[in-house]
Ligand code: SF4
């Protein structure tokens with residue numbers, strides 16, 4: 001779970017890689033984005049999951065407010081799907097994932113901002129902005145995910161003047177001298193903006209240490225995904241999902257503790273036994289997040305999710321950033337290089353090589369899944385425009401699939417439950433035949 | 434009521450020579466495309482915003498613009514069946530109907546607007562400017578055709594203005610990616626002198642187009658800057674920027690509009706010469722193409738003339754002074770791409786709309802929000818509020834779609850247009 005160290009390390013060794021509570025600058029000031037007030041990890045699985053669910057539902061950002069009160073630090077929100085959390089952390093900024101309010105919040109004013117044919121996410125984010133839930137954030141990052149999030153950056157500027165609203169353009173060219181140069185420049189501009197709003201100056205040593213903390217986070221998440229792939233009855237997606245989402249409002253150090261504790265608890269959960277469920281991959285839920293009850297519905301409908309694209313930021317970069325082959329003049333280059341060459345395949349990332357759908361087929365094979373649930377938010381152009389290509393690839397590989405749409409606030413699951421149940425039954429029948 | 438009365442018109446004035454000229458240009462272009470398999474002339478599929486027509490022409494490549502094909506399919510009444518076919522193939526009802534119309538057309542034999550078959554692309558130039566769907570669209574086409582594809586990533590003006598770094602990034606991609614891809618696809622060498630000549634012609638045509646659009650400041654306006662102007666921008670937004678044809682067309686158009694201006698004539702509408710200018714409007718958003726004539730008539734019949742629109746800026750914003758600059762060929766192409774309307778951030782779009790309402794003395798802003806297009810539509814309600822606040826003029830909001838006829842409800846739209854015009858009346862009468 002500890003990221004490997006190697007000789008290019010510009011930071012003092014042994015700092016920041018163990019998930020402890022040190023300030024990311026290594027100055028010992030106790031401030032910044034590092035762990036603060038970390039509590040004992042819950043010893044019991046049910047308690048831990050309960051705590052994770054609470055954090056996952058924390059749309060009022062109580063945890064962030066508490067962190068700010070303790071540290072006097074600044075916090076910046078980011079929308080899906082990718083943001084340079086490492087850079088924020090290194091500058092003492094708490095990165096906060098803003099993924100809407102799910103099914104917990106009634107949309108009153110947000111609907112006046114968005115037409116019915118636009119996905120649900122932006123209206124719920126606006127609602128959160130207008131109802132004061134996001135007041136504790138000192139700024140917002142809008143990554144170049146799609147036109148809706150892109151334009152939301154402008155709506156934010158028009159509606160919440162004076163707060164940082166940063167459009168985080170990311171390259172669709174993946175060469176170091178082209179897209180890499182552009183991304184580096186964009187990240188430096190972001191660092192400058194953060195600095196003018198009270199963040200610490202970007203220091204490459206601090207960035208290297210922050211990268212290691214997030215590498216540790218990624219490594220823990222990978223271990224959980226591997227364990228779920230091998231023993232899905234141990235790692236229920238309806239638990240793993242809130243455990244991942246908790247990290248959107250927690251400092252990485254605390255989230256690492258939560259992940260490690262959950263991993264330990266599920267590994268030793270001897271009472272958990274294999275279930276007779278269909279193994280499925282879920283694809284298409286990378287941005288607007290499905291409600292937890294939808295995932296529970298799928299599980300009750302007979303599906304064990306063995307791979308997915310939920311809370312994509314936790315696995316956008318697929319391996320460690322801090323690796324010997326990741327060269328560059330400083331830690332910012334490592335981050336840029338990882339974005340260019342180690343990002344996951346996604347509908348929002350240009351498929352420069354190979355055929356669309358190859359990656360999904362590979363993931364199905366790697367996870368020994370028996371079928372795919374193409375599960376996209378309504379009106380999500382990136383996910384839905386990909387679907388016909390994914391379906392063709394699955395058909396060609398003789399992998400069963402079904403598709404349905406959801407919104408983050410979907411409350412009725414009868415139809416989805418029946419569809420998933422029928423799909424799971426047919427897979428099992430087919431595999432028994 | 435502030436009605437500007439127009440002088441009576443001789444019926445012969447209804448058919449513009451420039452319109453005929455444009456038809457001939459388009460027909461000749463599609464014939465060249467249809468004959469390409471025999472002549473060996475190469476073609477490149479690309480998009481309207483951020484199109485690099487001069488660069489393609491410098492390689493003797495013929496541009497093909499799938500958005501134009503889609504809208505032409507809609508105007509010919511074909512889009513319903515094309516979209517139905519795409520949906521049968523698994524495309525969602527929720528997504529951009531241009532893409533589905535194009536997929537349906539492709540699967541139905543790829544017959545273009547003039548009834549002739551379009552050639553397979555020799556290259557897909559993914560000019561990724563102002564719209565994320567473009568990327569998906571060409572990923573789909575690449576999978577359909579198995580054609581080489583080159584990506585040109587044009588950064589969004591998220592900070593409200595283009596930066597030197599953005600421009601350099603685009604220029605570097607042109608040099609390292611796009612030009613080599615064109616050389617490979619066409620078998621020709623990049624010829625910068627040729628590109629410069631083409632760019633010089635672009636600037637001339639742009640000058641005349643800008644003048645034509647600016648005439649709407651007059652009362653009465655001699656043009657309709659939305660319904661009429663979508664025809665005017667056709668050549669420059671598509672395959673003709675940089676050609677002598679385009680220069681001649683815009684010169685002819687300018688002369689015609691100058692004549693109308695001098696005679697105090699209003700625009701020519703589907704019902705003939707406009708006789709009264711009762712309302713001056715600014716419109717934001719693309720038009721509906723499936724019922725284009727009916728849509729226009731809803732305005733024309735009320736004496737509503739559009740004096741400026743944002744849709745006529747999607748293929749290039751020229752009213753802020755930008756012209757292609759032959760002395761800096763690649764930089765100017767980069768600047769052009771960066772400046773297209775849908776590549777501007779929302780506060781800049783608001784500034785532009787406020788300027789249009791004020792400078793063109795419009796009575797209000799009407800937004801036609803199309804279901805297909807997140808790039809245009811997401812955030813339009815916030816834009817509307819901001820423009821209303823800053824100008825004090827009423828705003829109206831209607832919803833339709835580009836090429837999916839299922840989302841054009843004539844009765845509903847007509848009602849909304851009428852209510853909007855009533856609001857303007859009330860405002861004039863000193864009402865709330
Ligand atoms: S759900 Fe899809 S369309 Fe909506 S913001 Fe996310 S990526 Fe964009």
Ligand code: SF4
Pocket residue numbers: 500529530531532563564565566567775805806807808809835
């Ligand atoms: S989303 Fe809008 S800009 Fe993009 S292809 Fe569709 S209509 Fe064109």
